Amino acid sequence: MSDLNYFFLQLQLQYKVDLTERKSIIIFDEVQLCPYARQAIKTLVKDGRYDYIETGSLISIKKNVKDILIPSEERKLQMHPMDFEEFLWALNDNSTMKLLKSVFDNKKNFGDRLNRKLMRDFRLYMLVGGMPQSINEYITTNNCRKVDMVKRDILNLYEDDFRKIDSTGRLAMLFEAIPSQLNKNTRGFQTKKVLNSYKTTDNSILSMISELKDSKVVSVAYHANDPNVGLSAYKDLNKFKLYLADTGLFVTLQFKDKDFTDNIIYEKLLNDKLSANLGYLYENAVAQILTSTGNELFYYTFSNVKQKKNYEIDFILSRKNKICPIEVKSSNYKVHTSIDEFYVKFSDRILNRYIIHSKDVSKDKDILCIPFYLTQFIAQKEDI
Known part of the structure; x- marks a missing residue:
């Protein structure tokens, strides 16, 4: 960094490019x-000739800071896996989502034939995932086998990163347990059962969950003890669910211990032969x-003492001065006891109710039922 002219000359010679101020x-990259390359950003930005992008594993970036000066010039951007619309763009489809938005705004249905086609496209997206390498x-x-191999490589890199910051392997164990924990349909992630061979305190568990959340590889849904506007004020840090940031990786992680030839989930998912007990893929x-x-x-669980039944709202969104409960249904979508009981309990707080399923757009009383590929339109804050 003491001679930037020489540094830029070396870059141009190494990569056979011309840099233009x-x-x-x-x-x-990485x-x-x-x-020290990260630290050099301070000097390079001050020089002003070019702009810079740093990429890499957030886990390792946060840890590898010993003896370096963190440049205040950094502006952090949170990146997500490619969404369904971006997936379609990659397949040279630039019009479908615009047309879907228009139909959704008018609350029209698509017809069974078109809905089946769109759901198959969405299931393909779930299968491949949103990681640029796998797409x-x-x-x-x-070739789905080769796609699966790419995703397995990505998962191995994640787990290597977890072990770098936690040599006991506990972080990796929590990560690998996400599919099985969702499959158990419990009221939250059973951390102590996953780590039953370790002595853990509440603080150590919270620290590990924070590490997973900060990695951006995992999303955390917290239980809202009082489902009301300003959900963050009512979240229970000790009661949560974990999801993978990318559903394509979730599919592979679920069957990572099997060879691809045994992994019939690809065929079942693509052809809508998914068994009911794998519906948590849709939830993810x-x-x-x-x-x-x-x-x-955020999610919410509650009990009816008289009926001795437990209920769960999969997700809750806060909009305006109200809340919007969401129930995810992979099958038997006509029965929605949880969201009905939730309405009885909190009707004065509710703006809209949603069921997300695989069927066409419809309404059941005041519940709007939409197929999975329309989820982003109720998720975008300005659209509710």
Whole structure:
């Protein structure tokens, strides 16, 4: 950094490019592997000739800061996996989502034939996921086995990062347990059962969950003890659910211990043969959409003592001065006892009620029922 002219000359020679002042950008990829390159940003930005982007694993970036000066010039951008609309763009479809928005605004249905086609497209997106590498592999090869291999490589990198910051392996264990914990349909993630061979305190558990959340690899849904406007004020830090930030990775993580040839989930998911006990894949997909559109995740559980029944609202959004409960249904969508009981309990707080399922747009009393591929339109804050 003592001779920037020489540094820029070396870059141009190494990469055989011409740098043009105020028109060229330099990318520091995997910057966590060289912390001093991150520190150099301060000098490079002050020089003013070019702009810079740093990319890398957030977990390692946060840890690899020993003996370096963190540049105040950094502006952090939170990146999410590609959403369904971006997935369609990658497949050279630039019109579908615009048309869907128009139909959604008028609360019209699509007809069974078109809905089945759109749901198949959405299930393909769930299968491939939103990681650029896996989408590129799908476009290049149209081979689900190769896509699965790419996703397994990504998961291995994540788990390696977790072990770097937690040599006991507990973070990796929590991460790997996400699908099985959602499958158990409990009222929250049973951390102590996953880590039953370790002595843990509440503080250590909260610290590990914070690490997972900060990694952006995982999304955390907290229980809202009092589902009301300003949900963050009522969240229970000790009661939560974990979701993967990318549903495509979730699909692979669920069957990571099996060879791809045994992984019939791909065929079942794509052809809508998904069994009821795998419906939490759809729940993860909804969590991903809500998170990527800027929503914090909250859920709510409650009991009817007289009937001795437990109920759960999968997600709650806060809009205006009201709340919007969401129930995710992979099957038997005509029965929605939880959202009905929730309405009885909190009717004066509710703006809109939603059921997200695989069928066409419809209304059941005041409940708007929409297919999964329309979720982003209720998730966008200005659209509710």
